[in-house]
Amino acid sequence: MWGNGESAIKLARAILVFLGVMTLIDVVKFKVPLELGSWYQSVLEMPQVFLGTFVPPYYTGGYLAVITFGRLVALAFLMSIVIKRFNRR
Numbered sequence: 001m002w003g004n005g006e007s008a009i010k011l012a013r014a015i016l017v018f019l020g021v022m023t024l025i026d027v028v029k030f031k032v033p034l035e036l037g038s039w040y041q042s043v044l045e046m047p048q049v050f051l052g053t054f055v056p057p058y059y060t061g062g063y064l065a066v067i068t069f070g071r072l073v074a075l076a077f078l079m080s081i082v083i084k085r086f087n088r089r
Helices: 008-030 036-051 061-086
Strands: none
Touching: 008 036, 008 061, 036 061
16 A cells, blocks of 8 residues: 555556556457467557557547546656655755
């Protein structure tokens, strides 16, 4: 859980897990899971999808909303880390 032990490493790990889940969903639902090329292409596309620079036309609005929510939560956690680091009393 997220608490007073926020760190950039934990945030990076959480983002990597989120990207892994996105890759798994992309390949299983929208591509051919038995082809290695599908996995490779998905691994390359998922950071772009996560950052919002690439939106595949076959993604549903609900799935894009979940990705956007994950991106906003990650940004909020990053801001929490930055504010905590610079807030020296």
